[in-house]
Amino acid sequence: MKLVNTSEDVLKKSGQINDHEEVLRLYDEHSSEVKDWDEPEHKSQWCPGCGNFAILLAFKKAMVSLKIRPEEVCIVSGIGQAGKFPHYVKCYGVETLHGRALPVATGVKLANKDVNVVVVGGDGDGFGLGMGHFVHSARRNLDVTYLIHNNEIYGLTKGQTSPTSPKGTKTVSTPNGSIETPIHPVEQAITNGATFVARCFAGDMEQTVRVMAQAMKHKGFAIVEMLQPCVSYNPSKNHQYFKERCIRVEESGDYNPTNKNWALALVHREKAGLIKDEKIACGILYHNDSERGTYLDELPESADLALVKQDISNVDIEGLLDKFE
Amino acid sequence: MQNKISIKVGGPAGEGVFTVGLLLAKYFKLNGLEVVYTTDYPSLIKGGHNTCSIRAEDGPVYAEMKHHDVVACMDKLAVQEDVSSRNHTGIVVTDSKLVESMNLQDDFYVGIPIDSLIEDVGKRFKNTIVFGAIVGLISVSEEDAKEFISQTLSKHFGKKSQEIIDTNIDVALRGVRFVNEHVSHKKLNKIVKIENTTQRVMMTGNDAAALGALKAGLKFVSEYPMTPSTSFLSFFAAREISHNITTKHAEDEIAAINNVIGAAASGARAMTATSGGGYALMNEAISFAGMSENPVVIFECMRAGPSTGLPTYTDQGDLMHVLYSGSGEFPKVVFAPGDLQEAFYGGFEAFNIADLVQTPVVVLLDKHISASVMTTPRFDTSNLVVNRGNFQEFDANLELENYKRYELTQDGISKRVVIGQKGGCHVNSSYEHDESGWTSEDGEMHKLQMEKRHKKLNNIDKELIKPKILGRESDYDITLVSWGSNKSILQEATKYLEQDGIKVRQIHFMFLNPCDWEYVDEILRIDVEKNSVMLFEGNMTGQLHSLIRMNTGLNILEKKLKYDARPFFYEDVYRDVENFLKKRGMNIVGGNQK
């Protein structure tokens, strides 16, 4: 069963399509190809070899696998290299401010619940200026998907230390090595209450597409940490680095993603440097659909019809005015 | 004029000072009078000194008075602080315990044995007894008092049980009876019910603006509480279900405005409300809305700054801040309603204007208009038309072709779509962009897009952006200039100046941007050159003064700037005008002013 919002979902719900065959036919017509998501006229501004290219391709493939149409998706991004994402995908996009993608996405989704909202931003964007919004979005459990491109560096501003850079990182902003301990994105996501938390390296295209699609289908706030090589400013963590270390966590023996404690135990081992051979667990690390409802489930005002689709031409306030008489 | 009264109530925070005020306001309204009810309170929940003033007359009243016919002092501090605000025939109502302990000998004191009158029902009826005593002093008869007290309390406690209402009525009447029996010698104007045929409502400026927004089809509100804007949040939160609006108490003001931008980008009518500090946090996002052409509406309710300032006190210090907020140059609409009518119709129109010109619209209010309760004719909504401008409503059967969000058009306005519309995909962007929304750093395109954005403001109704001339248009002795809520206070002063033979022309700047500066020059130049213009502003540096000078070169010499965080009193305005004209050799008879 597909869980994303498509216009067919809406039609079905409204009872306009009853015939099962008809639904299947429409569903098929509805599907897209990767090229339907391309923006060929928008020349990429990323460095050749940047990890963002693979993420972009994975994203388009995930959209195709979900059988949704470009106009049914809105990518809301922050500012940074990752923030340029919406320009390279044919769908709706809002390129917001540095660190403010989540609150804008909240507004987009609350006003039009029928849109599939994806948030894209960098590690600086999400965990620097955007940290407060991150915490509140996780506890809000709005039905949006957040792809956080973690290259452990400020790419767009040419290589300063980011909140996820390991301690001791030497860059132009910390020439003697950074002093602060880094933020662990997965830990932040889980402890703040996100109901779907994953980590992917797009070098494993098959897994990344699958996990992204699942994140989109998840009802609630889904966070995917995208391990993203920045070949220009963080060259030691290049494709080779991740290829050698990333493993599919779902193939490990004790895999138990519906158990928060299992996921947190993994986080603690990672933080303590106890992982053998520096392997990096990729895949869905925590996923609980039944933990709690989404924010929109609690809003009767848009339960039947998205706010943007409601008629506002003649709102009646006379009864209210009576009360002020 | 039959009815004319002004009452002040003072007492400790948390002891029902404002309940007495509101009950009196409702009492006067039921008697057909026009009412202004204002509050003055520090930023404390319990323990501070609160006062409120209730003024009522047969005809329109716009502002509170400085001196009062009745001053009710609910504790010792109130006696110390507020007795001086009685007028020369005014009386002071207080607890007879205080009359004794403070040795208050003047015969203007009326002592009420509060404790013994409410012994059986308890201390929480203190405000009801004070209300009853005041009504006793100003009502023509006990029957009359009884009738209106019953109506007032039934209305006030509408949702509570009949028992609570009945006890309150009973207690209030004890107050009436006590003053009738013991203080009949005190002379006071009596309130006589008049037939007021216009349908009227009584509310605050924030209520009026919020009602306008609701009528305009507001669908999404996100706000972070900050006095004096907070009542917007609770107003809409209470109407989420009845009026299908989503109200979000955001994590901070940055989130609030960005929530609103997202909802507006989606296609919904959306707003936030805040005060100066919160607005400062919104700056970056406001220029984002300007760049991305998202119609957002922001109600900025000024309080005295800088910084945290005086949270519960009024001020007009944010005009320049709001006008020039945001990085870079982009169009922004800023207007400041002067009374409840303008707050309501402005609250409605803000959304039409935002949709028309697709840019931020800031409605500037201040604590005085935001939180004062006034009567005003019931708003006529029959002619209000929601106009969404160049906007494609969602249509599942439509596929747009060659859609360009930022198309360069003659009037600068390009079509908006609902996110989700087939054929409408584009990036709504904070970066400079080409017509499609794709990032562009081309100098020529930047110029074209800058011009496109700026010329959008030319589409706003030319009449709307002219300052309003009130009262006389010609044959006047003096011109009084103000913006925002001072409109009402100057109107009040004008009423008395005119009674004393001083001919007044009043100019109210509602629109600060855009504003028809050529017209301003036309109506002011001769008078400024004759030095017969006075400007009144609630700030220290004369921000409207600077704005007028910047845009017209006119330097209004006589400026009255009030920055003690309190509203102007019209009595002071009257005196200022009188003194100014006397200095200029005018012979003023005077006397009517009160």
Ligand SMILES: Cc1ncc(C[n+]2csc(CCOP(=O)(O)OP(=O)(O)O)c2C)c(N)n1
């Ligand atoms: C308010 C604000 N502060 C600073 C900047 C400058 N800035 C743009 S992107 C960026 C950091 C980008 O780092 P990250 O979010 O990790 O994205 P990346 O480029 O690495 O994908 C900064 C500091 C800005 N655009 N806005």
Ligand code: SF4
């Ligand atoms: S600087 Fe790094 S993150 Fe930015 S485009 Fe180049 S490789 Fe990618």
Ligand SMILES: [Mg+2]
């Ligand atoms: Mg980064």
